[in-house]
Amino acid sequence: MSKKRIATVWLGGCSGCHMSLLDIDERILEVAKLADIVKSPVVDVKECPEVDICLVEGAVYAREHLEELEHLRKSSRVLVALGDCAVNGNVPAMRNRVGLQAALERAYRAFETGDGAGPVPSVGVTALLERVTPLHAHVKVDYFLPGCPPSADLIHFVLVELLHDRVPDLASGAKLKYG
Amino acid sequence: MAALEIFVNDRKVACESGATVLQACRAAGVNLPTLCHFKGLSEVGACRLCLVELEGSPRLAAACTLHVAPNQRIRTDTERLRRYRRMTVELLFSERNHVCSVCSANGDCELQELGYAVGMDHVRFPFLNPICNLDASKSEFAIDHNRCVLCTRCVRVCAEVEGAHNWDVQGRGFLSRIVSDLNQPWAESTTCTTCGKCIDVCPVGALWPKHKAQGQFEKRPEFVSELIAKRGRGRP
Numbered sequence: 073m074s075k076k077r078i079a080t081v082w083l084g085g086c087s088g089c090h091m092s093l094l095d096i097d098e099r100i101l102e103v104a105k106l107a108d109i110v111k112s113p114v115v116d117v118k119e120c121p122e123v124d125i126c127l128v129e130g131a132v133y134a135r136e137h138l139e140e141l142e143h144l145r146k147s148s149r150v151l152v153a154l155g156d157c158a159v160n161g162n163v164p165a166m167r168n169r170v171g172l173q174a175a176l177e178r179a180y181r182a183f184e185t186g187d188g189a190g191p192v193p194s195v196g197v198t199a200l201l202e203r204v205t206p207l208h209a210h211v212k213v214d215y216f217l218p219g220c221p222p223s224a225d226l227i228h229f230v231l232v233e234l235l236h237d238r239v240p241d242l243a244s245g246a247k248l249k250y251g
Numbered sequence: 252m253a254a255l256e257i258f259v260n261d262r263k264v265a266c267e268s269g270a271t272v273l274q275a276c277r278a279a280g281v282n283l284p285t286l287c288h289f290k291g292l293s294e295v296g297a298c299r300l301c302l303v304e305l306e307g308s309p310r311l312a313a314a315c316t317l318h319v320a321p322n323q324r325i326r327t328d329t330e331r332l333r334r335y336r337r338m339t340v341e342l343l344f345s346e347r348n349h350v351c352s353v354c355s356a357n358g359d360c361e362l363q364e365l366g367y368a369v370g371m372d373h374v375r376f377p378f379l380n381p382i383c384n385l386d387a388s389k390s391e392f393a394i395d396h397n398r399c400v401l402c403t404r405c406v407r408v409c410a411e412v413e414g415a416h417n418w419d420v421q422g423r424g425f426l427s428r429i430v431s432d433l434n435q436p437w438a439e440s441t442t443c444t445t446c447g448k449c450i451d452v453c454p455v456g457a458l459w460p461k462h463k464a465q466g467q468f469e470k471r472p473e474f475v476s477e478l479i480a481k482r483g484r485g486r487p
């Protein structure tokens with residue numbers, strides 16, 4: 073069996089899902105026997121190459137997330153939404169109910185200890201989208217791993233199943249966890 | 252009460268006339284998902300999770316409000332019911348703002364359990380993200396409408412068990428909200444006795460004691476059920 077290629081990508085999340093991925097500990101060696109991790113926050117590659125499996129953490133809240141996600145979909149055979157932000161928007165999506173401008177005002181001007189004059193950063197920072205959305209609002213997602221974060225055991229289970237070309241059974245009760 | 256027989260998934264089940272189909276199913280060990288039902292309180296048939304197929308009827312019926320009838324034939328686990336149940340749970344998640352990771356009920360929430368039971372790995376409907384308020388005016392408890400599923404358990408336990416009737420429902424459909432007294436801040440209620448029963452029966456993280464943070468709160472719904480049974484007033 074030829075080695076598979078894995079990418080793990082961090083969009084609008086807190087990196088907690090990647091921490092959980094690292095928590096598979098020594099089992100990473102087993103994964104490394106079956107696959108090469110060709111893109112991840114610790115592999116310095118800008119553009120994602122063609123991969124078999126792509127784990128995507130985080131919601132889509134900036135234009136660059138959207139562009140990257142569309143590219144990831146094209147370059148991945150199997151795309152996995154990793155964690156609550158990718159699956160349902162989670163904490164980043166809490167700003168949806170007030171709108172982008174109100175959220176920025178609250179964060180940079182109208183907070184209790186502020187003087188109300190602070191500028192809202194607009195130069196050299198990523199352009200935010202009006203609404204924060206889960207991955208499947210934009211592209212086809214093959215597997216959903218909810219959890220904030222999903223447990224290391226669950227991530228390991230899914231990786232091993234996919235690396236052996238099996239379909240991971242996620243929907244069955246004991247595997248699911250939200251929050 | 253007279254005994255009669257119904258058929259649940261082709262199995263003969265003995266029950267008492269006057270019982271609901273839900274009671275008959277549960278007594279026979281057939282599990283049905285429920286959310287608005289709470290043992291001992293009146294039934295309202297609000298959540299539609301306990302839907303069953305009733306032979307001879309084109310419509311689905313809520314088992315919690317449907318009464319047994321001789322030789323009734325019920326199905327509880329068809330492909331159609333499973334599809335609708337999952338849709339219903341997804342719609343509940345999409346209608347308000349459920350952020351489990353920062354919710355007081357995380358890990359002890361009936362809506363989460365329902366999601367797991369129906370195999371919900373994601374929500375296919377767009378999230379509506381309505382503007383909902385949080386009333387933390389009262390010193391002991393808070394109500395967060397972002398999490399409320401409008402089961403009206405709080406309304407019923409307050410009116411039927413505590414006898415205070417602080418809670419009620421205002422508005423219709425998507426705009427419905429649980430209100431304290433005549434939509435006043437909870438702290439200003441002249442009816443609330445601060446008994447805490449609504450906190451214990453709320454199936455989700457909408458009502459909670461303020462000194463509990465994310466995931467710390469353990470509900471005690473069985474305490475309210477026991478109370479109802481001891482008073483002998485509630486329904487069996």
Ligand code: SF4
Nearest residue numbers: 350351354360455456
């Ligand atoms: S009420 Fe339940 S489902 Fe909703 S956010 Fe809280 S834990 Fe999650």
Ligand code: SF4
Nearest residue numbers: 399400402403405453
């Ligand atoms: S506050 Fe809780 S108990 Fe009351 S209607 Fe909402 S979800 Fe039900």
Ligand code: FES
Nearest residue numbers: 296298299301315
């Ligand atoms: S439990 Fe029957 S409709 Fe809610």
